[in-house]
Amino acid sequence: MMISKPIFDRLGFGLWIGAFLIVLAMVLWSPHTRTVWQAYIDGSEALMAGLPLYDTQSEMGYLYAPAFAALYIPIVKLGSHLGGVVWHTLGFAVLTYAAMRQVRKLGGDELTWLLSFGLFLALPMAAGAIRNGQATILLTGACWLLTLSALEGRRAETFFWASLAVIAKPTAIIMLLLVGALRLRLIPVLLLAVLFVLALPYAFAPAGYLNDQYRVFALMLTSMAVDNTSHFVPTDFTAPFTRVGLPIPEFGATIVRIIMALFTLTAVIWFDRKLERGPAGLAIFLMATFYMCVFNPRVEPNTYAMIAVPAGLAIALLWREERGGVLASVLSTALFAIGLSGVERHVHDFLYPWFRPIAVTLIAGSSIWWFWAKARDEVVNAGIANG
DSSP, rough: OOTTHHTTTTHHHHHHHHHHHHHHHHHHHTTTOOSSSSHHHHHHHHHHHOOOOOOOTTTSSSSSSSHHHHHHHHHHOOHHHHHHHHHHHHHHHHOOOHHHHHHHHOOOHHHHHHHHHHHHHHHHHHHHHHHOHHHHHHHHHHHHHHHHHHHOHHHEEEEEHHHHHHOTTTHHHHHHHHHHOOGGGHHHHHHHHHHHHHHHHGGTTOOOOHHHHHHHHHHHHHHHHHOOOOOOOOSSSHHHHHHHTTTOOOHHHHHHHHHHHHHHHHEEEEEEHHHOHHHHHHHHHHHHHHHHHSOOOOOOGGGGGHHHHHHHHHHHHHHHTTTHHHHHHHHHHHHHHHTTSSSSSHHHHHTTHHHHHHHHHHHHHHHHHHHHHHHHHHHHHHHHHHH
């Protein structure tokens, strides 16, 4: 690490910011190229005009809650260029702030290197979602800040970040459930955040119209969870089995998801009770994003941007604590290389959709195992000290 430290003290963070500035330049040059804005714009314009938000016959288009359309209205009003810059900046700023706040909680020395190296490792995997302006980036930052705020018992912050996370994507409910299990006293705050998000669109549209949209939205979510006849190709843990001609039945996949949900809950409770507060927050969020990426039935390649930054920081922390080593070197190389797997068309076609769930499982599993071993050692050392 002593060799890489002088390089990555600033290089990694500089590349992270530089890549984002390039994205902004691309947005200003061609606002609607390789973005998902049009779906967001269509949703906001439909909400303002009182038109249907959802097309239940298509797996594309506007797939978010009505509150997201309400949130996006001011951005639509700013126009394609300025609105695009504001939207990209919002998601990027929230995610970067979450990473910086997490690093401060980790404590110790070399914090600048820790942040910079972690962001460097995460950049290739996160770059696509940042370029596309996907709500996944905002979702990741908001869920991360929700986790940190809840663990510190900050009620107002918990309400704010929980609300923003649910607005960004309904899958944030997974994070709310985990946080509620960790901090039972915050359950009323989390429920209030959900109610706030549900009520927010009523300030922009008639109640009867929104009641119908919520009904369609609920039906759409249900159909997407069980319908295997669409052209959508899931990139979750079932993808490798499908690729080799052994598709997992939906019932079997649901059982696996339930088992992993229980395992995730057990793991985050263990980390919360046994690890120091700073590393515990990172371990908990890494475990949560692993579940939300690999065991989400509607995951796509860019969804894996959720785990990129927490995994990068976890590997950087491993590198710092263990002073390098084989495991840290292998995980660093693997995380960086995964993000580059989509650069060349033939490589992407060969690896899609089975590669990312396998690679992320190996990286996240190794990192989570290291956190578990670290917590176990702390328990043993505490027992020896007390004895």
